[in-house]
Amino acid sequence: MTSPSFGSTLPWAEPSWYTGRPTPYYKESHRRLRDAVRKWCDEHIAPHTDSWVEAGAVPPSLYHACAAAGLLVPIASGNSIPPSWAHYPIIGDIAPAEWDGFHDLVLWDELTRSGSIASLFIGLTVGAPPLLKFASKWLQDKIFPEILSGEKRICLAVTEPSAGSDVRNLTTTAEKTQDGKHYVVNGEKKWITNGMFSDYFMTAVRTGGPGAEGISMLLIPRSEGVKTRPVPVIAGPLAATTYLTFEDVKVPVEYLIGKEGHGFRQTMVNFNHERLWIAFQCLRGCRTAMHDAFQWALKREAFDKKLIEQPVVRNKFGNMGRQVEALQAWTEQVVYELGQLSDKDGARLLGGTTALLKVEAGMVCKYVAEECLKIMGGLGLTKTGQGARIEAFYRSVPSFVVPGGSEDVMIDLGVREALKLHRQAEKARSKL
Ligand SMILES: Cc1cc2nc3c(=O)[nH]c(=O)nc-3n(C[C@H](O)[C@H](O)[C@H](O)COP(=O)(O)OP(=O)(O)OC[C@H]3O[C@@H](n4cnc5c(N)ncnc54)[C@H](O)[C@@H]3O)c2cc1C
Known part of the structure; x- marks a missing residue:
């Protein structure tokens, strides 16, 4: 028994389950999500994509619209949504308990179909999970309401000019102040996607000695000593790829993600x-x-x-x-x-x-x-x-x-x- 087809009928233009063929993976809630994301993107993104690409930026108001439409919560979550986020809107009215890895796949499939807009969410999708998985409840309760409402934005800052694949050898330092209340961060990060418009940087830093054991993760708010400048890259400016500099940036120790040395x-x-x-x-x-x-x-x-x-x-x-x-x-x-x-x-x-x-x-x-x-x-x-x-x-x-x-x-x-x-x-x- 097949279902009605959805989207283009051209060969390979859609996943096979869209054409109505049987699938063991996708259920009613996946179809609901697919339909809702496609409709939203066709209405809010498709008519504007060319002008945004030409302008080299997406208007900031769009990010708030994404939050209101219920896109930010699933983008920040990956393959499961915490039950405590049920009060946020979720596109397609998917309940947190329903959400699984196939919803994540459908969401990104449809977002990518809408073109360059997807690059707007890269920072959230790679920067938020460490906060969700490893940070203290205090930090989560403080930061998530800001980034899930679209008020603030986050990105992931691991790569440095001299350490990309070789994460073990990164050199950005975070030294504790004598009173033990702050870290002071110094160093540089390169090719940080969405960095230009981010308020928080989920950053890999060196708090200890050499090698992997000396690395920690620290959430660094945009503050005095944080500087950002664009890095032009092949795919264009919408992803806001960034060169990031930290000069004596003071970060409260409560912004450490998990434990020192676990980064x-x-x-x-x-x-x-x-x-x-x-x-x-x-x-x-x-x-x-x-x-x-x-x-x-x-x-x-x-x-x-x-x-x-x-x-x-x-x-x-x-x-x-x-x-x-x-x-x-x-x-x-x-x-x-x-x-x-x-x-x-x-x-x-x-x-x-x-x-x-x-x-x-x-x-x-x-x-x-x-x-x-x-x-x-x-x-x-x-x-x-x-x-x-x-x-x-x-x-x-x-x-x-x-x-x-x-x-x-x-x-x-x-x-x-x-x-x-x-x-x-x-x-x-x-x-x-
Ligand atoms: C557009 C763009 C967006 C990015 N966004 C982010 C971001 O948001 N956050 C972030 O932290 N980073 C980001 N990066 C950085 C990206 O993750 C690194 O560029 C990537 O990991 C490679 O590191 P590298 O550039 O230092 O290359 P290197 O580590 O210097 O490697 C160069 C090349 O050497 C070869 N090589 C190196 N080591 C080995 C090995 N052990 N075995 C075999 N071959 C090897 C490979 O061919 C490799 O491509 C981004 C980069 C780009 C270009």
């Missing part, structure tokens, strides 16, 4: 959801590009035939379609597994898998972006008109490949984690 582990746990979420965005990026390329191939004539009548062009679509569907299936499997495991077991068992999933997502994007660009011809290189979304997608691909863990580093991590699990399993078996 490296907390950063790594946080990366797992970030990598999964990058795969969510890649999936929709590929589908949108395929949609536009298909539309073009059905109408463009060359050598007395429609492009789609050329076997070479059909071959391109077939090769894109099989990769996108395989990526979707793997992503859904990981989302399902994470939903069945505790946070701790999820991080232990799936950290390496998630790293490899992120790599696969980036590789599929590279393939699809290039093939779609070629199908569009000159339009694929043009920032306006029918190829504009493909041109933008092509430029955004490196932002899926390097941030959140660079491809080469992730492949190596995936293999090391797989070996670790193999050794643990062998050891457990030898004890039987």
Whole structure:
């Protein structure tokens, strides 16, 4: 038995369950969320995207509108929403108890479909989870009402000019004052997404000696000594990528996230959801590009035939379609597994898998972006008109490949984690 189809009927333009095919994962509440987010984005985002891209910024009022529409709470939460957040609006009227990893996937799928707007939420989605998972109740009660109401914004600041993949060697210091009431922070962070408009920086700092054990996480409010300047990057200005400087910034000790010395582990746990979420965005990026390329191939004539009548062009679509569907299936499997495991077991068992999933997502994007660009011809290189979304997608691909863990580093991590699990399993078996 199939359900009615939703969205575009072009091949691979939507996930298979949108076309009405059976699914073990998506239920009524996922459909409700999908319909609500698509409607909201079509009404509030789509008509303005071109002018925002041209202006290089999204108006601040939009962030308040997102809060009122119930977008910020799920964006800050990931795969579960705390019951204590039930008094905030949640888009699609999803109850916190209903929310699962597939809602997270649907939410990001639909947000990414609306284009560059998604970059507005990156800081919240990577910066809020450490506050939710590891911070004191006092700090949560103080900060969450501000950031969930859209009044204030947050981002994640880990990378430094001299330490990116190598988080263990970061150099930004946070030294306690003699009275033990404050940390004094000095250092620099680079490529911090949403930093230009953030009020809080979820920051990895060195509170102890060298190596991972000396790293802590500190929430740094925008205050005296915090300076931000834009870093122009390939995908454009809407993500507000930032160079951040801390000069003798005084932060109350109550803003420490968890315990001193736990910052490296907390950063790594946080990366797992970030990598999964990058795969969510890649999936929709590929589908949108395929949609536009298909539309073009059905109408463009060359050598007395429609492009789609050329076997070479059909071959391109077939090769894109099989990769996108395989990526979707793997992503859904990981989302399902994470939903069945505790946070701790999820991080232990799936950290390496998630790293490899992120790599696969980036590789599929590279393939699809290039093939779609070629199908569009000159339009694929043009920032306006029918190829504009493909041109933008092509430029955004490196932002899926390097941030959140660079491809080469992730492949190596995936293999090391797989070996670790193999050794643990062998050891457990030898004890039987
Ligand atoms: C657009 C953008 C947005 C970003 N947003 C944020 C953000 O919001 N917050 C934040 O904290 N950071 C952010 N980053 C930083 C991003 O996470 C880092 O750029 C990334 O982790 C790589 O670090 P790096 O640039 O220092 O490269 P390096 O660590 O210097 O690595 C350079 C290259 O060397 C190779 N390499 C290095 N080490 C290894 C290894 N062990 N094995 C194999 N190959 C290796 C890889 O090919 C790698 O790409 C962002 C970056 C960009 C470009």
